Amino acid sequence: MARVVVDVMLKPEILDPQGQAVQRALPRLGFDGIADVRQGKRFELEVEGPVDQAALDRIHKMAETFLANTVIEDFTVKVEA
Amino acid sequence: MTTRIGVVTFPGTLDDRDSLRAVRLAGAEPVSLWHRDKDLHQVDAVVLAGGFSYGDYLRAGAISRFSPVMETIIEQAKGGMPVLGICNGFQVLTEAHLLPGAMLRNNHLHFICRDQKLRVENAETAWTGDYTAGQEISVPLKNMDGRYTADERTLDELEAEGRVAFRYVVRGEAADGCGNPNGSLRDIAGITNAAGNVVGLMPHPEHAVEPLIGTGRTDGLPFFTSVLKKLVSA
Numbered sequence: 001m002a003r004v005v006v007d008v009m010l011k012p013e014i015l016d017p018q019g020q021a022v023q024r025a026l027p028r029l030g031f032d033g034i035a036d037v038r039q040g041k042r043f044e045l046e047v048e049g050p051v052d053q054a055a056l057d058r059i060h061k062m063a064e065t066f067l068a069n070t071v072i073e074d075f076t077v078k079v080e081a
Numbered sequence: 082m083t084t085r086i087g088v089v090t091f092p093g094t095l096d097d098r099d100s101l102r103a104v105r106l107a108g109a110e111p112v113s114l115w116h117r118d119k120d121l122h123q124v125d126a127v128v129l130a131g132g133f134s135y136g137d138y139l140r141a142g143a144i145s146r147f148s149p150v151m152e153t154i155i156e157q158a159k160g161g162m163p164v165l166g167i168c169n170g171f172q173v174l175t176e177a178h179l180l181p182g183a184m185l186r187n188n189h190l191h192f193i194c195r196d197q198k199l200r201v202e203n204a205e206t207a208w209t210g211d212y213t214a215g216q217e218i219s220v221p222l223k224n225m226d227g228r229y230t231a232d233e234r235t236l237d238e239l240e241a242e243g244r245v246a247f248r249y250v251v252r253g254e255a256a257d258g259c260g261n262p263n264g265s266l267r268d269i270a271g272i273t274n275a276a277g278n279v280v281g282l283m284p285h286p287e288h289a290v291e292p293l294i295g296t297g298r299t300d301g302l303p304f305f306t307s308v309l310k311k312l313v314s315a
Contacts, residue, residue, distance in 0.1 A: 014230060015264070017188050066147070069140055069176065071183040072230060 002051040003080040004059055008068045009040035043067055044080075051079050084312045086305070087114040087124035089154075089170075091145045095132035096167065096287055103287040104128070107305030116148040125312045126163035126207070127154055129170025131223075131285055141184060141226040142172030151177060163207035163308050164279045168224055171271070171281030180272055180281045181239070182231030187224070188264025196296045197222035197284045198250035198258040199270050203243050206277040207311045211303035217250055218300035219258055222284035227263040229272075229283070236267055246280055247271035 010016050016038050023037035043063075047055060059077055068075040086109045088100045101111035112124050116134075121127065135144035145151065151173070158164045158179050166174040174180045187193060198219050201212040212218070231239070239245050247270040253259045261268050263283075271282035286301025288294070295301075 014185070015188060015228075017186060017190050017264075021190060066143070067139070069143065069183055071175070071181075072185065 001046045001048060004045045004047055004051060004056070004077060005080055006043040006045065006059065006063045006067050006075055006077050007040060008043070008063070008073050008075045009038060011072060011074055014072050041067075083110040084108075084126075084309055085110045085112050085122075085124045086308065087112045087121055087127045089114045089116060089127065089129050089150055091116040091132070091134035091148065093133040093136055094130050094169070096130040096285065097132070099285075099290075100128045100130040100167070100287045103290045103301065103305045106290050107302060107309050109305065109309050114150055116145065116150045119149040119153050121150070121153055121157065126308050127157075127165070128287075129154075129164065129166040129173050130287070131168035131170060134169055134173065137169075137226065140172075140176065142169060142174075142176040145169075145173050146176040155179060158274075158279050161276060161278050163311065165208050165304065165308070166279075166281040167285055167287060168227075168283055171283055172226065174279060174281045179279050180274060181235045182229055182272070184226050184283075185228040185230050186226050187228055187262070192223070192225045193227070193262050194221070194223040195262070196220070196258045197262060197270075199247045199284060200250050201246070202248055203246040203273060203277075205243075206246055206273045206280050206307075208280045208304050208308050209246060210307040210311055212307070219296050219298060220284045220286050220289040220301045221295050222262055224263065224283060227265065227283045229265040229269045231266065236269075239269075239272055240267070242275065244273050244275065245269055245271075246273045247282055247284075 019038040086104045104111040201216045249268045286304045289301035
């Protein structure tokens with residue numbers, strides 16, 4: 001079975017207080033030099049059958065209607081070897 | 082004939098009982114609706130109650146939006162049936178694109194629970210006719226994902242068309258129930274669709290319908306009497 005990964009991230013202009021909280025914690029923990037952190041979601045889909053264009057189109061549709069809320073989020077779809 | 086107002090229960094809904102009670106106190110017949118049932122049982126209006134439907138998994142309201150009951154509600158709402166979404170119900174309405182924008186995690190990342198002052202901006206919707214524009218009310222607020230967001234164009238459009246129905250009163254100290262509790266853009270607490278039949282509100286009017294509980298005031302009751310009058314006169 002092939003794996004397809006859908007990454008969902010808040011759009012750049014949307015405030016991400018969770019990412020900011022992580023970023024603020026970093027120097028406290030001794031990790032310096034990180035200017036910004038944004039937190040997203042990763043979906044790993046195990047796909048039955050071939051990952052052809054039709055399958056990718058279906059996954060794109062799934063990401064667009066359900067996995068991501070395109071009002072606030074962007075997403076990418078990629079096939080993992 | 083008695084006006085029937087349905088209240089939807091999804092797995093994780095918390096405030097359905099209070100909403101049914103508010104409907105009854107307003108003088109309508111409360112009808113429980115189950116999320117797996119496509120049939121709305123001849124109700125005249127629907128309340129999507131607060132809570133954490135499907136545990137807020139994925140995003141608040143994202144999974145419930147695809148439930149069988151919502152298919153019918155979306156269709157009927159587009160046909161003019163009054164629908165009120167409170168808190169999680171508001172989140173469901175944005176996910177269903179019956180209302181624009183989206184709801185995000187509170188800017189301070191804390192769950193917040195307090196009495197909240199609101200200003201009624203639009204007293205012409207199906208759910209706000211018993212208020213007057215500019216009136217200030219106090220109802221409980223409790224949420225984790227209450228930060229209303231939309232792009233600038235949508236916000237401008239909402240403002241221009243008078244579709245910001247409620248705003249957080251921002252004045253004085255947060256401790257007195259004033260202040261923006263979650264970072265909502267332009268202090269928006271509630272909005273309506275263009276037709277005025279669909280309204281979403283983050284705070285909880287159904288918890289302020291009896292003097293003995295909640296804020297000790299009944300500032301939330303006009304939501305339910307408004308829609309009742311609207312339906313009787315329709």
